[in-house]
Amino acid sequence: MHMQDKESGTKKFTDVEKLQIIEEVKSKGLKVTLAKYDLFPGTYYYWKSKLVIYGPEGLKHKKSTENVQLIKKLERENEQLKITCWQRRNLKAS
DSSP, X not given: OOOEEOTTSOEXXXXXXXXXXXXXXXXXXXXXXXXXXXXXXXXXXXXXXXXXXXXXXXXXXXXHHHHHHHHHHHHHHHHHHHHHHHHHHHHXXX
């Protein structure tokens, strides 16, 4: 793994590295893996929640405007799914 140390002392992992760390936790355990990469549990759980909510795309570094665009896209998709479900339910009722 080739994490990037920043001047502020923080570490920067790529989206691929984050996914590898999440997978490693499954096989080697949380404490061991977090100690190996010097990560806080909060960081791990934040990454994991992003993975669950947005998929692998959620692990990429983004500007907040990109996140807003993604949220709007997901909201439109959700609205379309609601309409489709409503239409199907009403067709079955007829």
